Amino acid sequence: MIGYLNLILRLVIWFLLTANLSVANIIIGVSIALLLPHRHKAAGALKDWLRALGEVLVAIPQAYIEAFEIILRPHNEEDVTLERVKPRRTPGLIFLDIFLITFTPKTIVLKYHEDGWYEVHRVRRRKKA
Incomplete structure (x- = not known):
């Protein structure tokens, strides 16, 4: 499968x-x-694929919401963080993870580290002091 x-x-x-x-x-x-x-080898489980496809369906409305947020309220702050890759990910699931992160307007994957990390760039609203 x-x-x-x-x-x-x-x-x-x-x-x-x-x-x-x-x-x-x-x-x-x-x-x-x-x-x-x-x-x-069957390295990935079917439930991992179904969960990833469900996350894709959730990411579509999230992308629209984030796009309107960026249009209506400026996002002036940005940072780069490292996110851990979920365990037992096949190359196809890693691609889907990178696609999901990059699909939303506020985030983009800059680099995938072979030791299990994504380097993610985010834009945020500046917090009021």
Whole structure:
């Protein structure tokens, strides 16, 4: 089951990059998704994938809310923090985590550290003293 989710993730990325749903592009996308190297181990659990997909659904309205907050109230303060990668993450789940963080307007992942950390840039409203 996890192999199918990785294949679907690769196809979605391909279609987002090409923005073309022609028959030829679908054949090319499926071919590339199958030819890309992958692990044959089932490293990720189905519940981790379902939880990540649920977080994607929650992130969409959150992104709109944050965009309106930035428009209506200026965010003048920024900082860079390190966030711990959740345990037992496959490369596909790590990609989804980075996508979720970067999808919202107030945050962006600057770097993924191989030892299990995301370097995240955030903008915030300045706290009144």
